[in-house]
Amino acid sequence: MMNFVLNITPWPVLSALLWIVLAVATLYFARPTAHKLILAAGGSLHKMFRIASVSVASAEKGLAARNREVLLAAGREAKERIVEREFDRINETVRKDLANYSALHRSLSESIGRIEQDHTDAVDVPPDPPGWVNAIKAVANIDSREGRVGIGNVLSDIHKSLVKAHKEAMVMYREASSKRHELLRKMRPEWRQIEQTLGKVGKNVDSLISRSVTIDRHMQEYEDIVKGEDRAVSVLSSSSLVYFFVSTGVLIIALGGATINFSLIARPMAEMVGGTSMIGGFKTADIAALVIILVEISMGLFLMESLRITRLFPVIGALPDKTRVRMVYITFTMLFLLASVEAGLAYMREVLLHDELATSALLRGDGDVTGVGNFMWITTAAQMGMGFILPFALTFVAIPLETFVHSLRTVIGLLAIGILRFMSLALRLSGSAFRYLGVLLTQLYDLPLFIPLWWAARESSAAKQNDTSLSELQS
Numbered sequence: 001m002m003n004f005v006l007n008i009t010p011w012p013v014l015s016a017l018l019w020i021v022l023a024v025a026t027l028y029f030a031r032p033t034a035h036k037l038i039l040a041a042g043g044s045l046h047k048m049f050r051i052a053s054v055s056v057a058s059a060e061k062g063l064a065a066r067n068r069e070v071l072l073a074a075g076r077e078a079k080e081r082i083v084e085r086e087f088d089r090i091n092e093t094v095r096k097d098l099a100n101y102s103a104l105h106r107s108l109s110e111s112i113g114r115i116e117q118d119h120t121d122a123v124d125v126p127p128d129p130p131g132w133v134n135a136i137k138a139v140a141n142i143d144s145r146e147g148r149v150g151i152g153n154v155l156s157d158i159h160k161s162l163v164k165a166h167k168e169a170m171v172m173y174r175e176a177s178s179k180r181h182e183l184l185r186k187m188r189p190e191w192r193q194i195e196q197t198l199g200k201v202g203k204n205v206d207s208l209i210s211r212s213v214t215i216d217r218h219m220q221e222y223e224d225i226v227k228g229e230d231r232a233v234s235v236l237s238s239s240s241l242v243y244f245f246v247s248t249g250v251l252i253i254a255l256g257g258a259t260i261n262f263s264l265i266a267r268p269m270a271e272m273v274g275g276t277s278m279i280g281g282f283k284t285a286d287i288a289a290l291v292i293i294l295v296e297i298s299m300g301l302f303l304m305e306s307l308r309i310t311r312l313f314p315v316i317g318a319l320p321d322k323t324r325v326r327m328v329y330i331t332f333t334m335l336f337l338l339a340s341v342e343a344g345l346a347y348m349r350e351v352l353l354h355d356e357l358a359t360s361a362l363l364r365g366d367g368d369v370t371g372v373g374n375f376m377w378i379t380t381a382a383q384m385g386m387g388f389i390l391p392f393a394l395t396f397v398a399i400p401l402e403t404f405v406h407s408l409r410t411v412i413g414l415l416a417i418g419i420l421r422f423m424s425l426a427l428r429l430s431g432s433a434f435r436y437l438g439v440l441l442t443q444l445y446d447l448p449l450f451i452p453l454w455w456a457a458r459e460s461s462a463a464k465q466n467d468t469s470l471s472e473l474q475s
Contacts, residue, residue: 023448024448024449024451024452025452027445027448027449028449028452028453031445031446031449034442034445035442035445038438038441038442038445039438039439039442041438042434042435042436042437042438042439042441043435043438045431045434045435046431046432046434046435046438047431048431049427049428049430049431049434050427050428050431052427053424053425053427053428053431056420056423056424056427057420057421057424059420060417060420060421060424063413063416063417063420064417066413067410067413067414067417068228068233070409070410070413071233071236071237071240071410072225072226072228072232072233072236074236074240074406074409074410075225075232075236076222076225076226079218079221079222079225080222082218083215083218083219083222086211086214086215086218087215089211090208090211090212090215093204093207093208093211094208236410237410237414240406240407240410240411241407241410241411241414243403243406243407244403244404244407244408244410244411246400246403247400247401247403247404247407248404250397250400251397251400251401251404254394254397254400257390257393257394258293258297258390258394260386260390261293261342261386261387261390261391261394262286262289262290262293264342264345264346264349264383264386264387264390265289265292265293265342265345265346265349265387266285266286266289267285267349267352268345268346268348268349268352269285269286269288269289269292269345270283270285271348271352272285272288292338292341292342293394295338296335296338296339296342296391296394296395297394297395297397299331299334299335299338299395300335300391300392300394300395300396300397300398301313301397301398301401302316302327302331303328303331303332303335303395303398304395304396304398304399305317305398306324306325306327306328306331307328308324309398309399310398310399310401310402311402312398312401312402312405335391335392335395338391339387339388339389339390339391339392340388342387342388342390342391343384343385343387343388344387345387346380346383346384346386346387347380347383347384347387349383350379350380350383350384
């Protein structure tokens, strides 16, 4: 083909120049149509990608609105549970501590009445004035003319009466003080009882006040969630992310515990169901051990649902109380039996290990085989304890599992929103790139035509100058 192209004339260079001139001429005459085609293709691709970007942005907005609704619904449900729990606590406090307020008020009134009576009885009453005061007054009124002998005798009798009255007054005062002190001592237990009762009431009231403040805060957050405030949505979103990562970490730890549990029972299960049988390419013993662990986790989930700790299955939470309590006992019994079975399998595993060690000792020619398992009881007890405790520990996987499931919706929604936003931006940029690519291709198309384009521009400039000069001459 190249030889044909270069051999249209006897001179290859001339043939090449003819072809170049022919190609430039063809491109020059096809220039307007080619420009329109390139710009139309670029504009069509630009509009197509812009429409796709708008569609993806619309889907992203719809998904964001849906994720917002899910967040608000989950937050509203969580806040309702928290507020309900706080009201239950207040109800319990009122029922236990303030239900007998009438009896408490009566007890306080009786104690205060007894204290007032004892205080009234303990009042310091001044003694009556002695009789010798009147006697002295009578002596003072005696006339001096009546003789002075009788006055001395009267004064002597007054002195005796004064001493006797003083002694009697002191005895009566001591008796009254002793009685008063005894009454004051009786008042002390009443005061202490009143102080303790009032202190207990004060603690209960302070507890109610603090709980009411907590409820007010939760109710304010609940109102923000119901109103759909942006701040509430951002708080719920960040909380969901934190819950997701925390629950994921706890589930990973639980998966490690399940793996240890699997290793405890897989080997003895091989002795029970056969170590060579296979189901779908997997050992039957491994499948049986895995089924036991999954059944234990299921029983733990049902137990947590029956206790209303988790709410993964609304049907269980809506059961009547009697049926739910029966389900608690049934699931706990089944879990206890499965834990006992695992403890027995762990013991069987240790026995098998002991037999293998004894067989190895005999094959090595050791005469003393009895000393192989002297300290095996320690590991046996540890493995049996782990086999019994791990099923109950896996029961609590239901709590992080519920948190993981609820937060996973939010995380998936946020990831989908991010992906759609990135796709919208990429489509918009691609549309703009195709648009400017069309402009670039038109410029590249004109690059081989620079000579005819220069000549056409020169001719156009000359024609404009001639037109200008003609108009000047005519004017």
